[in-house]
Amino acid sequence: MSDKLSKYRSKRDPKRTPEPVPDAPSSSPDGNAFVIQEHHARSLHWDLRLERDGVLVSWAVPKGLPADPGTNHLAVHTEDHPMEYLTFHGEIPQGEYGGGTMTVWDTGTYVTEKWSDREVKFVLHGERASGRFVLFQTRGKNWMIHRMGSAVRDPFPSVSPMLPTERAKPPKDASAYAFEFAWGGRRLLVPIDGGRTDAAREHPWLRGLAESFGSRTAVLDGEVATLGGAEILVFYDLLYDDGRSLVAEPYTVRRAALEALDLTGAHWQTAPSWPGEAGAVRRAAREQGLPGVVAKRLDSPYEPGPSKAWLFIGS
Structure with a gap:
């Protein structure tokens, strides 16, 4: 069985970062937890992580989850993270991979509707994030995330002063x-x-x-x-x-x-x-x-x- 966390560990030195660096993935591969972390790194983004097969499959979403089905947001597929990352928050030292402040923006459970190498369809049940979404690959690490259903906020006003x-x-x-x-x-x-x-x-x-x-x-x-x-x-x-x-x-x-x-x-x-x-x-x-x-x-x-x-x- 391949080591799903090898790429994660290769980017981190446990002596230099407070992030969890376990030796192996979780032994409970059937969970359905998710976490969204707000990450003030070199540029602000949100990390969406979905539990699957003992790890957190992760995407960096520069503009966060879309609130309107008419607007898709970029989601960059990153390395799998350990389950311990579900609750991680803190300061990653500058100069280290992902250096900056990370906070837990939301957490909860999700339901998988489809999971393939190029498309992930799911329903989030969190305190701040909820609804049906689909992630779909566009090119290489670049994916897009789309909200299904109705918008969850008013449209921006288009007005003159x-x-x-x-x-x-x-x-x-x-x-x-x-x-x-x-x-x-x-x-x-x-x-x-x-x-x-x-x-x-x-x-x-x-x-x-x-x-x-x-x-x-x-x-x-x-x-x-x-x-x-x-x-x-x-x-x-x-x-x-x-x-x-x-x-x-x-x-x-x-x-x-x-x-x-x-x-x-x-x-x-x-x-x-x-x-x-x-x-x-x-x-x-x-x-x-x-x-x-x-x-x-x-x-x-x-x-x-x-x-x-x-x-x-x-x-």
Whole structure:
């Protein structure tokens, strides 16, 4: 009988890595456990491992499991892993194979519907991952993973930014609005999916932000502004959060969800907001040399294009 773990052992030195390195596969080959590990290595990915014949047959999935049957994700077939890897989490030293942080994203059982050298069809029963999937080989180590059935999240909103209309004075019913600084920057929508964002093509420093989201999906709205001589992305709205579209929700709901993300970094921050505080915010904007303030109705949904629910008042 061939040693299914020989390739796994050849890539690891038990004196240098905390990963399990057993001498032989498990003696119980009929189990049906699975694990998905979030792996912050050279590039973020998720490792899907299915128990079969005493080992964990493994695929690295750069964008995680697809949530929509209309979109397949790449899955790279890797070496079989030992059963002890079902619960492994920790820090693999940099310089070692797979160096980086690994956490258990989900675990549970699965049902095999088909298993061949080129196609694996299965049903996951986990706490976070569930449903029918099929893995199919495309070329060499490269496979694709497809979700069967219906989508498990809202589609990403395809919208243009909501824009304020100009007004000379603050609204009389100030208590119905939140007041924010007008930053005078360049507007930017940031979609995040699978720990990645297309916005990083223009702003590479956004890769760290996207990776910090892990498997959480989001669409953020903000401006790239120059503050203190540095380029900062200031976020002030959230259109999509963890599989759910927020564009129809009132500003208060979107704002609370945005603040819960606690977005603070070297290149990004969450914009402050002051409900009902028209005069003080306008004075502060003037003192800081900002163009003015934006009044946002607390009950307004996100409306693409010019909207009377957002008002720009010059400082």
